[in-house]
Amino acid sequence: MLVDHQVGLYSGVRDIPVGDLKHNVVALAKAAQVLGLPLVVTTTAADSMWGPLIPELAAALPADLEVIDRTTVNAWDDERVVGAIRATGRKKLIITGVSTEVCLALPALAATAEGFDTYAAIDASGTFWQAKREAGLARMAQAGVIPVDYSNVMVEILADNAHPLAADVYAALDMPFAVLVGQIADSYTKR
Secondary structure: OEEOOEHHHHOOOOOOOHHHHHHHHHHHHHHHHHOOOOOOEEEEOOOOOOOOEOHHHHHHOOOOOOOEEEOOOOHHHOHHHHHHHHHOOOOEEEEEEEOHHHHHHHHHHHHHHOOOEEEEEHHHOEOOOHHHHHHHHHHHHHHOOEEEOHHHHHHHHHOOOOOOOHHHHHHHHOOHHHHHHHHHHHHHHOO
């Protein structure tokens, strides 16, 4: 569930470099698609207050994916969002959002309260200053939301580096150090 990765909200992000945030959320979305995970993507007030999805994310999503634009502050308060989540038939939910303490925390708290195993992808989320980030993280942790980072959650789902999709998952995650490690490993196997 990718909540409100919108141009207007990104303009205020200060707790993570915006370039890193874009990289991480796009990589998460790409890796999820490689693994066949369903995506639910939302915006709020896209035609007015907060603007469209960031272009990098919009380009990485399937062309036929409906982005749910809503007016509610908490995405979980929109029946279409909850319906889309429930339609996946899954009980484990990975959420990202801008801002961390609202767009990520509020639906994560609500989903956890309804029995979902909820994972908050912290480095694929951002907010407007550090105190907001810390408050959102503390609130989620107290409620049982599990903090993860964008790559470790996808690698955990992959589970086996010998899986036929492993190379595609790692390519989607776009971790520069992993590319270097792969190149080093290749050089040893060619000897």
